[in-house]
Amino acid sequence: MQKTTEESKTTMAYKPTKIGVIGGGSWATAIAKILLSTQETIYWYMRRQDQIDEFKRVSKNPSYLTGLKFDTERIFFTNKINDLVKQVDTIIFATPSPFLKQHLKKLRVPLKDKIIISAIKGIVPEENLIITDYFQQFYNVSRENLAVLAGPCHAEEVALEKLSYLTIACADREKAKALTQVFSNHYIRTSTTEDVTGIEYASVLKNVYAIAAGVCHGLKYGDNFQAVLMSNAIQEMQRFSSAIHPLPRSIDESAYLGDLLVTGYSKFSRNRTFGNMIGKGYSVKTAQIEMEMIAEGYYGVKCIKEINESFHVQMPIMEAVYNILYNRASPVLQIRALTKLMH
Structure with missing residues:
Protein backbone atom coordinates (compact mmCIF):
# COMPACT_ATOMS: atom_id res chain seq x y z
CA MET A 1 0.00 0.00 0.00
CA GLN A 2 2.87 2.32 0.87
CA LYS A 3 4.43 1.78 -2.58
CA THR A 4 1.19 2.81 -4.30
CA THR A 5 1.06 6.02 -2.27
CA GLU A 6 4.66 6.88 -3.15
CA GLU A 7 4.02 6.21 -6.82
CA SER A 8 0.96 8.47 -6.69
CA LYS A 9 2.99 11.29 -5.13
CA THR A 10 5.68 10.92 -7.79
CA THR A 11 3.12 11.10 -10.56
CA MET A 12 1.50 14.18 -9.07
CA ALA A 13 4.91 15.85 -8.79
CA TYR A 14 5.39 15.46 -12.52
CA LYS A 15 1.93 16.55 -13.60
CA PRO A 16 2.10 19.73 -15.68
CA THR A 17 0.05 22.68 -14.47
CA LYS A 18 0.93 25.43 -16.93
CA ILE A 19 1.24 24.22 -20.51
CA GLY A 20 2.51 26.18 -23.48
CA VAL A 21 2.18 25.40 -27.18
CA ILE A 22 4.73 26.65 -29.69
CA GLY A 23 3.53 26.75 -33.30
CA GLY A 24 0.67 28.19 -35.32
CA GLY A 25 -0.08 25.41 -37.80
CA SER A 26 -2.73 22.72 -38.02
CA TRP A 27 -1.09 20.25 -35.62
CA ALA A 28 -0.46 22.96 -33.00
CA THR A 29 -4.10 24.00 -33.38
CA ALA A 30 -5.33 20.42 -32.94
CA ILE A 31 -3.13 20.00 -29.86
CA ALA A 32 -4.53 23.21 -28.38
CA LYS A 33 -8.04 21.80 -28.87
CA ILE A 34 -7.08 18.61 -27.00
CA LEU A 35 -5.44 20.54 -24.18
CA LEU A 36 -8.45 22.79 -23.65
CA SER A 37 -10.58 19.68 -23.10
CA THR A 38 -8.49 18.83 -20.01
CA GLN A 39 -6.98 22.17 -18.90
CA GLU A 40 -8.62 25.40 -17.79
CA THR A 41 -6.14 27.56 -19.68
CA ILE A 42 -3.16 27.24 -22.01
CA TYR A 43 -0.35 29.49 -23.22
CA TRP A 44 0.17 29.70 -26.97
CA TYR A 45 3.10 31.17 -28.91
CA MET A 46 2.67 32.15 -32.54
CA ARG A 47 5.37 33.96 -34.44
CA ARG A 48 3.10 36.49 -36.17
CA GLN A 49 1.16 39.07 -34.15
CA ASP A 50 -1.32 39.59 -37.01
CA GLN A 51 -2.28 35.90 -36.81
CA ILE A 52 -2.86 36.27 -33.06
CA ASP A 53 -4.94 39.42 -33.54
CA GLU A 54 -7.13 37.77 -36.16
CA PHE A 55 -7.44 34.64 -34.03
CA LYS A 56 -8.77 36.73 -31.14
CA ARG A 57 -11.13 38.60 -33.44
CA VAL A 58 -12.78 35.55 -35.04
CA SER A 59 -12.14 32.99 -32.25
CA LYS A 60 -10.38 30.60 -34.60
CA ASN A 61 -7.05 30.13 -36.31
CA PRO A 62 -7.36 32.23 -39.48
CA SER A 63 -4.95 30.02 -41.42
CA TYR A 64 -5.43 26.41 -40.25
CA LEU A 65 -8.42 24.25 -39.23
CA THR A 66 -10.56 27.32 -39.77
CA GLY A 67 -13.78 25.55 -38.85
CA LEU A 68 -12.59 25.02 -35.29
CA LYS A 69 -13.90 27.56 -32.74
CA PHE A 70 -11.98 28.41 -29.55
CA ASP A 71 -12.82 30.16 -26.31
CA THR A 72 -9.98 32.67 -26.57
CA GLU A 73 -10.59 33.81 -22.99
CA ARG A 74 -8.88 30.57 -21.95
CA ILE A 75 -5.81 31.16 -24.12
CA PHE A 76 -2.86 33.40 -23.25
CA PHE A 77 -1.42 34.31 -26.65
CA THR A 78 2.04 35.74 -27.23
CA ASN A 79 4.46 36.25 -30.09
CA LYS A 80 7.40 36.44 -27.67
CA ILE A 81 8.87 33.02 -27.01
CA ASN A 82 10.68 34.11 -23.84
CA ASP A 83 7.44 35.32 -22.28
CA LEU A 84 5.82 31.95 -22.85
CA VAL A 85 8.77 29.94 -21.51
CA LYS A 86 8.87 32.05 -18.33
CA GLN A 87 5.20 31.37 -17.62
CA VAL A 88 4.96 27.60 -18.12
CA ASP A 89 6.37 24.37 -16.73
CA THR A 90 5.63 22.29 -19.83
CA ILE A 91 6.25 23.25 -23.45
CA ILE A 92 4.87 21.45 -26.51
CA PHE A 93 6.78 22.15 -29.70
CA ALA A 94 4.56 21.70 -32.77
CA THR A 95 6.44 23.50 -35.52
CA PRO A 96 7.86 22.07 -38.76
CA SER A 97 11.33 20.70 -38.02
CA PRO A 98 13.14 22.96 -40.55
CA PHE A 99 11.89 26.04 -38.63
CA LEU A 100 12.68 24.85 -35.09
CA LYS A 101 16.08 26.56 -34.88
CA GLN A 102 14.59 29.78 -36.26
CA HIS A 103 11.97 29.85 -33.46
CA LEU A 104 14.62 29.15 -30.81
CA LYS A 105 17.05 31.85 -32.00
CA LYS A 106 15.41 34.47 -29.77
CA LEU A 107 15.21 32.19 -26.74
CA ARG A 108 17.07 33.50 -23.69
CA VAL A 109 15.23 31.67 -20.91
CA PRO A 110 16.77 28.28 -19.94
CA LEU A 111 14.82 25.16 -20.83
CA LYS A 112 16.61 22.68 -18.57
CA ASP A 113 13.99 22.83 -15.80
CA LYS A 114 11.02 22.55 -18.16
CA ILE A 115 9.25 19.45 -19.41
CA ILE A 116 9.70 19.52 -23.20
CA ILE A 117 7.27 17.62 -25.40
CA SER A 118 8.06 17.24 -29.09
CA ALA A 119 5.03 16.96 -31.35
CA ILE A 120 7.37 17.44 -34.32
CA LYS A 121 7.43 14.46 -36.66
CA GLY A 122 10.70 15.43 -38.22
CA ILE A 123 14.42 15.82 -37.74
CA VAL A 124 16.63 18.91 -37.37
CA PRO A 125 18.31 19.51 -40.74
CA GLU A 126 22.09 20.07 -40.86
CA GLU A 127 22.57 18.66 -37.34
CA ASN A 128 20.79 15.44 -38.40
CA LEU A 129 19.42 15.14 -34.88
CA ILE A 130 16.03 13.93 -33.75
CA ILE A 131 14.26 16.60 -31.69
CA THR A 132 14.93 15.16 -28.22
CA ASP A 133 18.65 14.74 -28.99
CA TYR A 134 18.73 18.33 -30.22
CA PHE A 135 17.23 19.69 -27.00
CA GLN A 136 19.52 17.51 -24.92
CA GLN A 137 22.70 18.55 -26.72
CA PHE A 138 22.00 22.24 -27.37
CA TYR A 139 19.71 23.22 -24.46
CA ASN A 140 20.85 20.89 -21.66
CA VAL A 141 17.42 19.36 -21.16
CA SER A 142 17.77 16.02 -19.36
CA ARG A 143 16.52 12.87 -21.02
CA GLU A 144 13.96 12.46 -18.21
CA ASN A 145 12.44 15.87 -19.01
CA LEU A 146 11.95 15.10 -22.70
CA ALA A 147 8.85 13.48 -24.14
CA VAL A 148 7.50 12.77 -27.61
CA LEU A 149 3.91 12.85 -28.82
CA ALA A 150 3.43 10.25 -31.55
CA GLY A 151 0.92 7.99 -33.24
CA PRO A 152 -1.53 7.94 -36.17
CA CYS A 153 -3.30 11.19 -35.45
CA HIS A 154 -4.12 13.69 -38.21
CA ALA A 155 -4.98 17.21 -37.08
CA GLU A 156 -8.02 17.31 -39.35
CA GLU A 157 -9.60 14.30 -37.64
CA VAL A 158 -8.81 15.66 -34.17
CA ALA A 159 -10.68 18.82 -35.18
CA LEU A 160 -13.68 16.63 -36.07
CA GLU A 161 -13.33 14.67 -32.79
CA LYS A 162 -12.78 11.40 -34.62
CA LEU A 163 -11.48 8.67 -32.31
CA SER A 164 -7.67 8.85 -32.33
CA TYR A 165 -4.77 7.26 -30.47
CA LEU A 166 -1.64 8.98 -29.18
CA THR A 167 1.52 7.46 -27.74
CA ILE A 168 3.59 9.43 -25.24
CA ALA A 169 7.24 8.41 -25.18
CA CYS A 170 9.44 9.41 -22.25
CA ALA A 171 12.43 7.88 -20.48
CA ASP A 172 10.70 8.74 -17.18
CA ARG A 173 7.73 6.41 -16.94
CA GLU A 174 5.99 8.51 -14.26
CA LYS A 175 6.14 11.64 -16.39
CA ALA A 176 4.71 9.71 -19.34
CA LYS A 177 1.84 8.48 -17.17
CA ALA A 178 1.15 11.98 -15.90
CA LEU A 179 1.09 13.34 -19.45
CA THR A 180 -1.53 10.80 -20.51
CA GLN A 181 -3.98 12.66 -18.25
CA VAL A 182 -3.28 15.88 -20.14
CA PHE A 183 -4.01 14.38 -23.57
CA SER A 184 -6.83 11.93 -22.80
CA ASN A 185 -10.47 12.79 -23.50
CA HIS A 186 -13.52 11.18 -25.08
CA TYR A 187 -11.97 11.08 -28.56
CA ILE A 188 -8.26 10.68 -27.69
CA ARG A 189 -6.88 7.47 -26.18
CA THR A 190 -3.31 7.47 -24.88
CA SER A 191 -0.59 4.95 -24.15
CA THR A 192 3.06 5.22 -23.07
CA THR A 193 6.43 3.87 -24.09
CA GLU A 194 10.06 4.42 -23.12
CA ASP A 195 11.27 3.99 -26.71
CA VAL A 196 11.78 7.70 -27.34
CA THR A 197 14.49 7.32 -29.98
CA GLY A 198 12.70 4.53 -31.87
CA ILE A 199 9.43 6.46 -31.94
CA GLU A 200 11.14 9.62 -33.22
CA TYR A 201 12.99 7.89 -36.02
CA ALA A 202 9.79 6.04 -36.96
CA SER A 203 8.04 9.42 -37.21
Whole structure:
Protein backbone atom coordinates (compact mmCIF):
# COMPACT_ATOMS: atom_id res chain seq x y z
CA MET A 1 0.00 0.00 0.00
CA GLN A 2 2.87 2.32 0.87
CA LYS A 3 4.43 1.78 -2.58
CA THR A 4 1.19 2.81 -4.30
CA THR A 5 1.06 6.02 -2.27
CA GLU A 6 4.66 6.88 -3.15
CA GLU A 7 4.02 6.21 -6.82
CA SER A 8 0.96 8.47 -6.69
CA LYS A 9 2.99 11.29 -5.13
CA THR A 10 5.68 10.92 -7.79
CA THR A 11 3.12 11.10 -10.56
CA MET A 12 1.50 14.18 -9.07
CA ALA A 13 4.91 15.85 -8.79
CA TYR A 14 5.39 15.46 -12.52
CA LYS A 15 1.93 16.55 -13.60
CA PRO A 16 2.10 19.73 -15.68
CA THR A 17 0.05 22.68 -14.47
CA LYS A 18 0.93 25.43 -16.93
CA ILE A 19 1.24 24.22 -20.51
CA GLY A 20 2.51 26.18 -23.48
CA VAL A 21 2.18 25.40 -27.18
CA ILE A 22 4.73 26.65 -29.69
CA GLY A 23 3.53 26.75 -33.30
CA GLY A 24 0.67 28.19 -35.32
CA GLY A 25 -0.08 25.41 -37.80
CA SER A 26 -2.73 22.72 -38.02
CA TRP A 27 -1.09 20.25 -35.62
CA ALA A 28 -0.46 22.96 -33.00
CA THR A 29 -4.10 24.00 -33.38
CA ALA A 30 -5.33 20.42 -32.94
CA ILE A 31 -3.13 20.00 -29.86
CA ALA A 32 -4.53 23.21 -28.38
CA LYS A 33 -8.04 21.80 -28.87
CA ILE A 34 -7.08 18.61 -27.00
CA LEU A 35 -5.44 20.54 -24.18
CA LEU A 36 -8.45 22.79 -23.65
CA SER A 37 -10.58 19.68 -23.10
CA THR A 38 -8.49 18.83 -20.01
CA GLN A 39 -6.98 22.17 -18.90
CA GLU A 40 -8.62 25.40 -17.79
CA THR A 41 -6.14 27.56 -19.68
CA ILE A 42 -3.16 27.24 -22.01
CA TYR A 43 -0.35 29.49 -23.22
CA TRP A 44 0.17 29.70 -26.97
CA TYR A 45 3.10 31.17 -28.91
CA MET A 46 2.67 32.15 -32.54
CA ARG A 47 5.37 33.96 -34.44
CA ARG A 48 3.10 36.49 -36.17
CA GLN A 49 1.16 39.07 -34.15
CA ASP A 50 -1.32 39.59 -37.01
CA GLN A 51 -2.28 35.90 -36.81
CA ILE A 52 -2.86 36.27 -33.06
CA ASP A 53 -4.94 39.42 -33.54
CA GLU A 54 -7.13 37.77 -36.16
CA PHE A 55 -7.44 34.64 -34.03
CA LYS A 56 -8.77 36.73 -31.14
CA ARG A 57 -11.13 38.60 -33.44
CA VAL A 58 -12.78 35.55 -35.04
CA SER A 59 -12.14 32.99 -32.25
CA LYS A 60 -10.38 30.60 -34.60
CA ASN A 61 -7.05 30.13 -36.31
CA PRO A 62 -7.36 32.23 -39.48
CA SER A 63 -4.95 30.02 -41.42
CA TYR A 64 -5.43 26.41 -40.25
CA LEU A 65 -8.42 24.25 -39.23
CA THR A 66 -10.56 27.32 -39.77
CA GLY A 67 -13.78 25.55 -38.85
CA LEU A 68 -12.59 25.02 -35.29
CA LYS A 69 -13.90 27.56 -32.74
CA PHE A 70 -11.98 28.41 -29.55
CA ASP A 71 -12.82 30.16 -26.31
CA THR A 72 -9.98 32.67 -26.57
CA GLU A 73 -10.59 33.81 -22.99
CA ARG A 74 -8.88 30.57 -21.95
CA ILE A 75 -5.81 31.16 -24.12
CA PHE A 76 -2.86 33.40 -23.25
CA PHE A 77 -1.42 34.31 -26.65
CA THR A 78 2.04 35.74 -27.23
CA ASN A 79 4.46 36.25 -30.09
CA LYS A 80 7.40 36.44 -27.67
CA ILE A 81 8.87 33.02 -27.01
CA ASN A 82 10.68 34.11 -23.84
CA ASP A 83 7.44 35.32 -22.28
CA LEU A 84 5.82 31.95 -22.85
CA VAL A 85 8.77 29.94 -21.51
CA LYS A 86 8.87 32.05 -18.33
CA GLN A 87 5.20 31.37 -17.62
CA VAL A 88 4.96 27.60 -18.12
CA ASP A 89 6.37 24.37 -16.73
CA THR A 90 5.63 22.29 -19.83
CA ILE A 91 6.25 23.25 -23.45
CA ILE A 92 4.87 21.45 -26.51
CA PHE A 93 6.78 22.15 -29.70
CA ALA A 94 4.56 21.70 -32.77
CA THR A 95 6.44 23.50 -35.52
CA PRO A 96 7.86 22.07 -38.76
CA SER A 97 11.33 20.70 -38.02
CA PRO A 98 13.14 22.96 -40.55
CA PHE A 99 11.89 26.04 -38.63
CA LEU A 100 12.68 24.85 -35.09
CA LYS A 101 16.08 26.56 -34.88
CA GLN A 102 14.59 29.78 -36.26
CA HIS A 103 11.97 29.85 -33.46
CA LEU A 104 14.62 29.15 -30.81
CA LYS A 105 17.05 31.85 -32.00
CA LYS A 106 15.41 34.47 -29.77
CA LEU A 107 15.21 32.19 -26.74
CA ARG A 108 17.07 33.50 -23.69
CA VAL A 109 15.23 31.67 -20.91
CA PRO A 110 16.77 28.28 -19.94
CA LEU A 111 14.82 25.16 -20.83
CA LYS A 112 16.61 22.68 -18.57
CA ASP A 113 13.99 22.83 -15.80
CA LYS A 114 11.02 22.55 -18.16
CA ILE A 115 9.25 19.45 -19.41
CA ILE A 116 9.70 19.52 -23.20
CA ILE A 117 7.27 17.62 -25.40
CA SER A 118 8.06 17.24 -29.09
CA ALA A 119 5.03 16.96 -31.35
CA ILE A 120 7.37 17.44 -34.32
CA LYS A 121 7.43 14.46 -36.66
CA GLY A 122 10.70 15.43 -38.22
CA ILE A 123 14.42 15.82 -37.74
CA VAL A 124 16.63 18.91 -37.37
CA PRO A 125 18.31 19.51 -40.74
CA GLU A 126 22.09 20.07 -40.86
CA GLU A 127 22.57 18.66 -37.34
CA ASN A 128 20.79 15.44 -38.40
CA LEU A 129 19.42 15.14 -34.88
CA ILE A 130 16.03 13.93 -33.75
CA ILE A 131 14.26 16.60 -31.69
CA THR A 132 14.93 15.16 -28.22
CA ASP A 133 18.65 14.74 -28.99
CA TYR A 134 18.73 18.33 -30.22
CA PHE A 135 17.23 19.69 -27.00
CA GLN A 136 19.52 17.51 -24.92
CA GLN A 137 22.70 18.55 -26.72
CA PHE A 138 22.00 22.24 -27.37
CA TYR A 139 19.71 23.22 -24.46
CA ASN A 140 20.85 20.89 -21.66
CA VAL A 141 17.42 19.36 -21.16
CA SER A 142 17.77 16.02 -19.36
CA ARG A 143 16.52 12.87 -21.02
CA GLU A 144 13.96 12.46 -18.21
CA ASN A 145 12.44 15.87 -19.01
CA LEU A 146 11.95 15.10 -22.70
CA ALA A 147 8.85 13.48 -24.14
CA VAL A 148 7.50 12.77 -27.61
CA LEU A 149 3.91 12.85 -28.82
CA ALA A 150 3.43 10.25 -31.55
CA GLY A 151 0.92 7.99 -33.24
CA PRO A 152 -1.53 7.94 -36.17
CA CYS A 153 -3.30 11.19 -35.45
CA HIS A 154 -4.12 13.69 -38.21
CA ALA A 155 -4.98 17.21 -37.08
CA GLU A 156 -8.02 17.31 -39.35
CA GLU A 157 -9.60 14.30 -37.64
CA VAL A 158 -8.81 15.66 -34.17
CA ALA A 159 -10.68 18.82 -35.18
CA LEU A 160 -13.68 16.63 -36.07
CA GLU A 161 -13.33 14.67 -32.79
CA LYS A 162 -12.78 11.40 -34.62
CA LEU A 163 -11.48 8.67 -32.31
CA SER A 164 -7.67 8.85 -32.33
CA TYR A 165 -4.77 7.26 -30.47
CA LEU A 166 -1.64 8.98 -29.18
CA THR A 167 1.52 7.46 -27.74
CA ILE A 168 3.59 9.43 -25.24
CA ALA A 169 7.24 8.41 -25.18
CA CYS A 170 9.44 9.41 -22.25
CA ALA A 171 12.43 7.88 -20.48
CA ASP A 172 10.70 8.74 -17.18
CA ARG A 173 7.73 6.41 -16.94
CA GLU A 174 5.99 8.51 -14.26
CA LYS A 175 6.14 11.64 -16.39
CA ALA A 176 4.71 9.71 -19.34
CA LYS A 177 1.84 8.48 -17.17
CA ALA A 178 1.15 11.98 -15.90
CA LEU A 179 1.09 13.34 -19.45
CA THR A 180 -1.53 10.80 -20.51
CA GLN A 181 -3.98 12.66 -18.25
CA VAL A 182 -3.28 15.88 -20.14
CA PHE A 183 -4.01 14.38 -23.57
CA SER A 184 -6.83 11.93 -22.80
CA ASN A 185 -10.47 12.79 -23.50
CA HIS A 186 -13.52 11.18 -25.08
CA TYR A 187 -11.97 11.08 -28.56
CA ILE A 188 -8.26 10.68 -27.69
CA ARG A 189 -6.88 7.47 -26.18
CA THR A 190 -3.31 7.47 -24.88
CA SER A 191 -0.59 4.95 -24.15
CA THR A 192 3.06 5.22 -23.07
CA THR A 193 6.43 3.87 -24.09
CA GLU A 194 10.06 4.42 -23.12
CA ASP A 195 11.27 3.99 -26.71
CA VAL A 196 11.78 7.70 -27.34
CA THR A 197 14.49 7.32 -29.98
CA GLY A 198 12.70 4.53 -31.87
CA ILE A 199 9.43 6.46 -31.94
CA GLU A 200 11.14 9.62 -33.22
CA TYR A 201 12.99 7.89 -36.02
CA ALA A 202 9.79 6.04 -36.96
CA SER A 203 8.04 9.42 -37.21
CA VAL A 204 10.72 10.66 -39.58
CA LEU A 205 10.76 7.52 -41.71
CA LYS A 206 6.99 7.19 -42.11
CA ASN A 207 7.03 10.58 -43.87
CA VAL A 208 9.69 9.33 -46.27
CA TYR A 209 7.66 6.22 -47.04
CA ALA A 210 4.49 8.28 -47.46
CA ILE A 211 6.28 10.26 -50.18
CA ALA A 212 7.11 6.93 -51.86
CA ALA A 213 3.45 5.92 -51.60
CA GLY A 214 2.40 9.22 -53.12
CA VAL A 215 4.86 8.89 -55.98
CA CYS A 216 3.50 5.41 -56.73
CA HIS A 217 -0.06 6.70 -56.67
CA GLY A 218 0.90 9.53 -59.03
CA LEU A 219 2.42 6.93 -61.36
CA LYS A 220 -0.89 5.01 -61.29
CA TYR A 221 0.27 2.00 -59.32
CA GLY A 222 -2.70 0.33 -57.66
CA ASP A 223 -3.70 -0.67 -54.14
CA ASN A 224 -2.11 -4.11 -54.49
CA PHE A 225 1.35 -2.64 -55.00
CA GLN A 226 0.78 0.02 -52.34
CA ALA A 227 0.15 -2.76 -49.79
CA VAL A 228 3.42 -4.47 -50.75
CA LEU A 229 5.24 -1.12 -50.57
CA MET A 230 3.97 -0.50 -47.02
CA SER A 231 4.86 -4.06 -45.98
CA ASN A 232 8.42 -3.54 -47.19
CA ALA A 233 8.55 -0.07 -45.65
CA ILE A 234 7.79 -1.37 -42.14
CA GLN A 235 10.55 -3.97 -42.54
CA GLU A 236 12.93 -1.24 -43.64
CA MET A 237 11.90 0.86 -40.64
CA GLN A 238 12.54 -2.07 -38.31
CA ARG A 239 16.01 -2.70 -39.75
CA PHE A 240 17.00 0.93 -39.32
CA SER A 241 15.51 1.24 -35.82
CA SER A 242 17.28 -1.93 -34.67
CA ALA A 243 20.60 -0.67 -36.04
CA ILE A 244 20.47 2.86 -34.65
CA HIS A 245 18.82 2.09 -31.29
CA PRO A 246 18.81 -1.63 -30.41
CA LEU A 247 15.87 -2.21 -28.10
CA PRO A 248 13.09 -4.80 -27.86
CA ARG A 249 10.14 -3.17 -29.62
CA SER A 250 6.95 -4.28 -31.36
CA ILE A 251 7.13 -2.51 -34.71
CA ASP A 252 3.49 -3.45 -35.39
CA GLU A 253 2.24 -1.11 -32.63
CA SER A 254 0.26 1.97 -33.62
CA ALA A 255 3.09 4.47 -33.00
CA TYR A 256 5.16 2.71 -35.67
CA LEU A 257 3.00 0.73 -38.11
CA GLY A 258 -0.20 2.67 -37.46
CA ASP A 259 1.43 6.03 -38.11
CA LEU A 260 3.09 4.65 -41.23
CA LEU A 261 -0.23 3.40 -42.61
CA VAL A 262 -2.23 6.55 -41.98
CA THR A 263 0.51 8.75 -43.44
CA GLY A 264 0.92 6.49 -46.46
CA TYR A 265 -2.79 6.18 -47.25
CA SER A 266 -4.66 9.21 -45.91
CA LYS A 267 -5.92 12.10 -48.03
CA PHE A 268 -4.82 14.38 -45.17
CA SER A 269 -1.17 13.32 -45.50
CA ARG A 270 1.03 16.17 -46.70
CA ASN A 271 3.87 13.81 -47.56
CA ARG A 272 1.66 11.52 -49.62
CA THR A 273 0.22 14.59 -51.40
CA PHE A 274 3.74 15.87 -52.08
CA GLY A 275 4.83 12.49 -53.46
CA ASN A 276 1.68 12.24 -55.58
CA MET A 277 2.53 15.54 -57.25
CA ILE A 278 6.09 14.36 -57.94
CA GLY A 279 4.71 11.15 -59.44
CA LYS A 280 2.44 13.18 -61.71
CA GLY A 281 5.40 15.12 -63.08
CA TYR A 282 5.72 18.18 -60.83
CA SER A 283 9.24 19.33 -60.00
CA VAL A 284 10.18 19.35 -56.33
CA LYS A 285 10.12 23.16 -56.19
CA THR A 286 6.76 23.46 -57.95
CA ALA A 287 5.19 20.85 -55.68
CA GLN A 288 6.50 22.65 -52.56
CA ILE A 289 5.18 26.01 -53.76
CA GLU A 290 1.74 24.70 -54.71
CA MET A 291 1.27 22.77 -51.47
CA GLU A 292 1.89 25.85 -49.30
CA MET A 293 2.63 23.42 -46.45
CA ILE A 294 5.75 21.63 -45.30
CA ALA A 295 6.28 17.99 -46.27
CA GLU A 296 8.65 16.89 -43.51
CA GLY A 297 9.77 13.86 -45.48
CA TYR A 298 11.60 16.06 -47.98
CA TYR A 299 14.03 17.14 -45.25
CA GLY A 300 13.88 13.83 -43.39
CA VAL A 301 15.06 11.68 -46.28
CA LYS A 302 18.29 13.69 -46.66
CA CYS A 303 19.01 13.41 -42.94
CA ILE A 304 18.30 9.67 -42.85
CA LYS A 305 20.45 9.14 -45.95
CA GLU A 306 23.39 10.90 -44.27
CA ILE A 307 22.88 9.14 -40.92
CA ASN A 308 22.72 5.77 -42.66
CA GLU A 309 26.18 6.33 -44.14
CA SER A 310 27.46 5.27 -40.72
CA PHE A 311 25.10 2.29 -40.29
CA HIS A 312 24.84 0.85 -43.84
CA VAL A 313 21.30 -0.45 -43.33
CA GLN A 314 19.65 -1.83 -46.47
CA MET A 315 17.02 0.86 -47.25
CA PRO A 316 16.03 0.71 -50.93
CA ILE A 317 12.77 2.68 -50.50
CA MET A 318 14.54 5.51 -48.70
CA GLU A 319 17.28 5.50 -51.36
CA ALA A 320 14.72 5.72 -54.15
CA VAL A 321 12.95 8.69 -52.53
CA TYR A 322 16.30 10.42 -51.98
CA ASN A 323 17.32 9.89 -55.61
CA ILE A 324 14.01 11.26 -56.87
CA LEU A 325 14.04 14.36 -54.65
CA TYR A 326 17.74 15.25 -54.54
CA ASN A 327 19.35 13.63 -57.59
CA ARG A 328 16.47 14.43 -59.95
CA ALA A 329 16.23 10.76 -60.84
CA SER A 330 13.25 9.61 -62.88
CA PRO A 331 10.36 8.55 -60.59
CA VAL A 332 9.31 6.02 -63.26
CA LEU A 333 12.72 4.33 -63.32
CA GLN A 334 13.28 4.50 -59.54
CA ILE A 335 9.93 2.89 -58.71
CA ARG A 336 10.33 0.32 -61.48
CA ALA A 337 13.65 -0.69 -59.94
CA LEU A 338 12.00 -0.90 -56.52
CA THR A 339 9.31 -3.28 -57.81
CA LYS A 340 12.01 -5.85 -58.54
CA LEU A 341 13.17 -5.77 -54.91
CA MET A 342 9.74 -6.08 -53.30
CA HIS A 343 8.44 -9.31 -51.86
